[in-house]
Every structure is written in C-alpha cells, then in structure tokens.
Amino acid sequence: MDYSVEQRFYDAAARRTSDATGFIDVAARFLAEGLDSQALRELAGVPRSTRSKELRGLVQTALAELSIPRPTRDSPGQKVTQDGTTYARLPTDEVRFEIVPARELERSYEVLVYVNDFEITEAGAGMGMHPFDLIVPANQLLATAEPRRVVVARCTCGEPGCGSTEALITRDGDAVHWDWYVDVPFDHGVSFDAAAYDAAIEHLAADQSWQRPVDTVSRLVLEGVDRDGVSSIGLELSWAAADHRDPDKFLVALFAPAEKFQVFLRFQLRGRPPEEVADEVMRRLRTSPRSWSATFHSMVVGKRGRPSMAGWRWRSEDPR
Known part of the structure; x- marks a missing residue:
C-alpha cells in the first residue's frame, strides 16, 4: 500500500518519542521528499546539542503547519482521522518468535519475542511467557478487530503478577498493532504487516520441536479436555503438568470455585506414550468425582472439611 508523505511523517512523529535528536535527520529526509514548512526547516538545521524539549516543540509546530494531527496514544496504532485522511503507525515493523529453555527457571520454556530483531521480552518484564500461556489451547496472539490485551512477558521469577509486559493487539485492515502497557520495552507501539504477522504466529503455534513427552501430554x-463437562461437575481445570514432587507422575490441578478447594489427580507418566496418558486423563475427567482417587486442600486459610463431591478415596493435603 502506498502512503502519502504526510502519513509517513505522522508515523515518524509517533515513533520518535524519546529519541528527539533523531528528528533532525528525519526532518532533513522529509524536506528532501518534498514536505516543507518553516518549523521543519528549522528542525533540520538545529545543532544536535539542542535540548529535547525544544526539538519536540519544533516537531509539534511542524505538524500543525503541515495540517497533520499530533500522534495520540488514545487509540490502537495511534490511529486518528482528520479531514477524511487516516493517520496511524505504518506496518513497517517485523516480528518473530522463538521457543527456548527458560533462562531463569529449571525444566521450563519461554517464548522470546523479537521486534525488528530486538528482543522485547527481556527489555520488558524480563522473561518470555511459557508457550502454553500463549498458544494452548488457543493462540492468544491472534489479531482481531476487537483489541485485546495479552501478557507477552513476565518477571524473571516466573510470575506475571510480579511484573509483566502487555500488548494490546489489534487488527486494522492490512496492519496489526501492538501497543504496550505496564513494563514497556520501549516508549512507542509497533505495527506489523498483517499477512506476515499471521504467518509468524502460525509458525509459532505449529512448533512442537521443543516439547518433551510430558509437555505433549x-x-x-489442555487442547482436548471437555471444559464444559468439567464445569458441569463443579470444577475448573487450572493446569496440567509434571508433578514437581514426583517427576514420574503427571498432575492435573482442578479448582472447585463454589467450595474453594483445589483438587489434584495424579497419573503414571514414566514409560507410557504421551497419547496414552492424555487419553487416561480425559477419560477420568468424564467419570464421577466420587470414583476418583484424588487429593485436595482448602484455598481458605483455616478452613477444614472435605469437598461435597469427594469420594472415599479422597485425602486431604492440608497440614494437620
């Protein structure tokens, strides 16, 4: 798509929020392309020692002289419409994803996000999200016309609640915009060609090369469980992974919201194909909880007792 010189100048202004001195070169380039105003000429000729506040003032004056709106942060992609012309960040950024062993956590993985070959996950909150947090059971990075916030990086302790980088992901025609929140990697959003973005997230979702057998389970x-069926018996699936206390076991954690109990099911993992273990898990979840061999603990401090759904083979993990 062709963009006018005014639209490209708006894009440059939207991106040059901290590197004010870079606007001296930008001004000279746009003058050479035919854009002209008194403030733009002044900006192209000022010394690089000029204070940032003065440089930003010249940028704002040039925008006004050229009848180009000031970039706003109030809409995805900094999109504004003036006199029938739409201005926004242009889809000139590139994104790629890489799944690697987590640098700060043992036996875990993280999704590194690179924008223009710059890793934003470390520059933001510090560490990428676990792949399952982003792409299983559904791809959270999918861009739609309805904006949605997605946590794309977390604190190096592994908990997003401790620190996070969030992207407001929005599809707008042939562009996909990411606008940053919380621990931002840099001070302006980024915008991608929609087709290239779709290809990048599809490639990420298709990559299973990193998965150990337990990850496959x-x-x-996570992809195959009947969540409505689990909900019908008063439970929610919290997570499913290796039991950190016994790596030979696969642990399924469930939550009983009405009674505030966490419920655990364990399955033999070692020596079995992942598909066999997963099938057993899903078959078990289709049976009555009273028939399960399960453990549980209360999520309410000081609360004792048993979940009303508990069978005779359920035992408490609460300290006595």
Missing part, C-alpha cells in the same frame, strides 16, 4: 490435555 499437557498440550493434548
């Missing part, structure tokens, strides 16, 4: 369970 987790993926199959």
Whole structure:
C-alpha cells in the first residue's frame, strides 16, 4: 500500500518519542521528499546539542503547519482521522518468535519475542511467557478487530503478577498493532504487516520441536479436555503438568470455585506414550468425582472439611 508523505511523517512523529535528536535527520529526509514548512526547516538545521524539549516543540509546530494531527496514544496504532485522511503507525515493523529453555527457571520454556530483531521480552518484564500461556489451547496472539490485551512477558521469577509486559493487539485492515502497557520495552507501539504477522504466529503455534513427552501430554490435555463437562461437575481445570514432587507422575490441578478447594489427580507418566496418558486423563475427567482417587486442600486459610463431591478415596493435603 502506498502512503502519502504526510502519513509517513505522522508515523515518524509517533515513533520518535524519546529519541528527539533523531528528528533532525528525519526532518532533513522529509524536506528532501518534498514536505516543507518553516518549523521543519528549522528542525533540520538545529545543532544536535539542542535540548529535547525544544526539538519536540519544533516537531509539534511542524505538524500543525503541515495540517497533520499530533500522534495520540488514545487509540490502537495511534490511529486518528482528520479531514477524511487516516493517520496511524505504518506496518513497517517485523516480528518473530522463538521457543527456548527458560533462562531463569529449571525444566521450563519461554517464548522470546523479537521486534525488528530486538528482543522485547527481556527489555520488558524480563522473561518470555511459557508457550502454553500463549498458544494452548488457543493462540492468544491472534489479531482481531476487537483489541485485546495479552501478557507477552513476565518477571524473571516466573510470575506475571510480579511484573509483566502487555500488548494490546489489534487488527486494522492490512496492519496489526501492538501497543504496550505496564513494563514497556520501549516508549512507542509497533505495527506489523498483517499477512506476515499471521504467518509468524502460525509458525509459532505449529512448533512442537521443543516439547518433551510430558509437555505433549499437557498440550493434548489442555487442547482436548471437555471444559464444559468439567464445569458441569463443579470444577475448573487450572493446569496440567509434571508433578514437581514426583517427576514420574503427571498432575492435573482442578479448582472447585463454589467450595474453594483445589483438587489434584495424579497419573503414571514414566514409560507410557504421551497419547496414552492424555487419553487416561480425559477419560477420568468424564467419570464421577466420587470414583476418583484424588487429593485436595482448602484455598481458605483455616478452613477444614472435605469437598461435597469427594469420594472415599479422597485425602486431604492440608497440614494437620
């Protein structure tokens, strides 16, 4: 798509929020392309020692002289419409994803996000999200016309609640915009060609090369479990992964919201194909909880007792 010189100048202004001195070169370039105003000429000729506040003032004056709106942060992609012309960040950024062993956590993985070959996950909150947090059971990075915030990086302790980088992801025609929130990697959003973005997230979702057998079990369970069926017996699936206390076991954690109990099911993992383990998990979840061999603990401090759905083979993990 062809963009006018005014639209490209708006894009440059939207991106040059901290590197004010870079606007000296930008001004000279746009003058050479035919854009002209008194403030733009002044901006192209000022010394690089000029204070940032003065440089930004010249940028704002040039925008006004050229009848180009000031970039706003109030809409995805900094999109504004003036006199029938739409201005926004242009889809000139590039994104790629890489799944690697987590640098700060043992036996875990993270999704590194690179924008223009710059890793924003470390520059933001510090560490990428676990792949399952982004792409299983559904791809959270999918861009739609309805904006949605997605946590794309977390604190190096592993908890997004401790620190996070969030992207407001929005599809707008042939562009996909990411606008940053919380721990931002840099001070302006980024915009991608929609087709290239779709290809990048599809490639990420299709990559299963990093998965250990236990990760494959987790993926199959998270993708295949009948969540409505689990909900009908008063439970919610919280997570499914290796039991950190016994790596030979696969642990399924459920939550009983009405009674505030966490419920655990364990399955033999070692020596079994992932598909077999996942199938057993999903078959078990289709049976009555009273028939389960399960453990549980209360999520309410000081609360004792048993979940009303508990069978005779349920035992408490609460300290006595």
